Amino acid sequence: MVGFVMLVHTALDRASQTARHWASSGCPVVIHCDKNVDRKTYIRLTDSLKDLDNVSFAPRYHCEWGTWNIVAATQRAAEMMLEKHPEVSHVYLASGSCLPLRPVQELKAYLKARPRTDFIESVTIEDVTWTKGGFDSERFTLRFPFSWKKQRFLFDRYVALQRLVRFKRKIPKGLVPHLGSQWWCLSRRTLEAILTDPDRPLYDRYFKRVWIPDESYFQSIVRVYSSDVESRSLTLSKFDFQGKPHIFYDDHLQLLRRSDCFVARKIWPQANRLYASFLSNDPKVTKNAEPNPSKIDRLFAKAVDRRTRGRTGLYMQSRFPNRDWENGKTSEPYSVFEGFSELFSNFETWLGKAAGGRVHGHLFSADRVEFAGGETVYNGGLSDSALLRDHNPEAFLTSLIWNTRGERQMFQFGPADSQKIEWLIATDPKAQISVITGAWAIGLFKLGINSSVVRKEAARLQAIEAEHLRTLRSPHAKARVRIWSLAEFIEDPMNNLQTIMDDIMPGARRRITAAPLMHDLTGFGRFLQTLKNQGMNPYLAGDFPVDPELVPTSADPQRPYLVKK
Incomplete structure (x- = not known):
């Protein structure tokens, strides 16, 4: 049995639709709704799902990009999942903009055949290639008490001060920092070990001052307890050359089907065709295939190349103001x-x-x-x-x-x-x-x-x-x-x-x-x-x-x- 933890903060009608799909398929769902969402909108969300007894709502936290509260909200929702649903063998972390691509029964069968496997992207700092305009090792050795988005001046000045005085935090003993996608699927055994670890207060205190801890907390600690880590996500999530996530629209329908992944994000809230096509458990669409996002990586690589380099000799809006960004000065001899x-x-x-x-x-x-x-x-x-x-x-x-x-x-x-x-x-x-x-x-x-x-x-x-x-x-x-x-x-x-x-x-x-x-x-x-x-x-x-x-x-x-x- 797989349970879903959902972190939602916008497009709550779509989040409700997805949660209902999973819950109606026999999967318990615990939802955390960002406390920045007004109470009236939150009540509409809870009312839309109150007829489902396997849907619960976790205590709400104010969540902001790159801050500790995203991890804290995930921890609390995961604890509720494990407490209320002892039958759950895996917990799948998803967002409100996620969309299931394959029937739930197929995901259940896939995880049942791998009862001890933890699916989480977890890569050492030296091997990370996707960090864009941010920190690598320094995210673990400096302190980041200020918001990067709301307190940029203080954020930059405090980082500069720490570099000036050569400040360096001590990483907890036995912990090797890893990075990876926030969206994971962990076995009950591993998740319980992480949440009940006697050293959890030490880890939590350390990661509260790490930059973007939701990309490193579970990714690092899972290496301490898991004996079978598949360093990949079952969720299809693609990013552009600036590190911003690709958004999927209705015309990406066939592309998403080719990926064989179980879940995809981010989905445009108005992509009615995608939601109508995928929110079903029609056995006719069952593939029994290994999730393989690399099947469409070539298309994404081509899209990134077209975005950053374009066609030879063609000047476009994305590169025109930048000298020497052109892919060839002219198109023909x-x-x-x-x-x-x-x-x-x-x-x-x-x-x-x-x-x-x-x-x-x-x-x-x-x-x-x-x-x-x-x-x-x-x-x-x-x-x-x-x-x-x-x-x-x-x-x-x-x-x-x-x-x-x-x-x-x-x-x-x-x-x-x-x-x-x-x-x-x-x-x-x-x-x-x-x-x-x-x-x-x-x-x-x-x-x-x-x-x-x-x-x-x-x-x-x-x-x-x-x-x-x-x-x-x-x-x-x-x-x-x-x-x-x-x-x-x-x-x-x-x-x-x-x-x-x-x-x-x-x-x-x-x-x-x-x-x-x-x-x-x-x-x-x-x-x-x-x-x-x-x-x-x-x-x-x-x-x-x-x-x-x-x-x-x-x-x-x-x-x-x-x-x-």
Whole structure:
């Protein structure tokens, strides 16, 4: 025979419903109702069960999370159970939010086959992995007389004081501290030994100042008396990454059935379908299976991973305010081209045909977002407004990549663009960045103007690009980066473009047969020399001859170099 001790404090109508289910199945029930519940509500609870002679109510305690009174209430209710019901062989501790998942007769048979087994999660401090933002060994060696929830200032100051003076409590002799779930099922023999122990006053006095004693009192003392401890709970209870319990709703019905556990918590009080489905003793649903919550652990682990990491490149409310909480900066590989549209007149059209992706212009130009095809609104409702983009340029790019999953995005970038995005692309492993340094000078050259204004603009653009290159070469950079000077690139444009295509489509082995149309650079070397003569050295463009010959010759031309992190 199994008896149930229930600790209730809210949703008393559901607690009454569950208690009636157990009592009607021949199991005695002792209920402790938190004294914080008003008397009128408490009387409604007692009246709803007064027709059942195997339901009793224990003296009430004011219970607060993490305090001793939760243990005291459990002790008193368990004592009543043992005194009033000598036929009980096991006592099952449950809460008002618990829900039986299997017929009571199946639980009775399971425990009858294991008359001396105590089912209680009981793990030494060294092996605990689930404590979140709390204390491990210190919960047993410091004193905690103040409420963590209501007296946080005093709680924190008193802990700090004890650490400062190196205060350390003495653990009772023969007691090894253990932690575990509050919800257990103990044999009568073990529970009687704990409650009638001559050393109980010593243990009670010690645990009154332990932090969250309901997770350690029975879990530790059971090791003194039990000869057969199953360190697991028969109650399905899952917690998220912050240590808060998962709440089960109606759509978890099939999930709960798969667990094979006898009881689950916490159940949402309005989960009418769950209560209607499980509060029955229909022999048709009997499984005779070993409780195995690990069958659904994979789903909970996936839920925790989705909650804490999310999908790659998707920014969600739970992690958005926290930098570096993202699971990958972007969701798909993408390519950034710097200096190519300045060197080639039809580069974007050529690239779209050669690579097969979506080729944009300068997405971060000062005037507007240059979406492919001149679109003003793009996937995901992204506007071409530079003002909206610059409000959060990182969110703009990550949204663009997320909303175009399955299609490689490629865009132009340069020193005349907004540079706020450079650290994102430099540190993004999914970014492939190809740079022709100094190509910005071609735009100034095509103006056909030689003046101090052009010189100042050239100096400004070169300074911006030099700083950008330092970012790309940073030890924190993770993007795949290839850098050529303008002079180096035009020495062998076909092979250089082929290298880029191989990066975009690895393994495709597609050879390009035609290059994009290069701008006429006749006189470009003289333009660079003019800038030098005016006191500005355009060194990022490389070494261009002053004579009309465009392509410099070299017996040993420099090869492009790969910056790989």
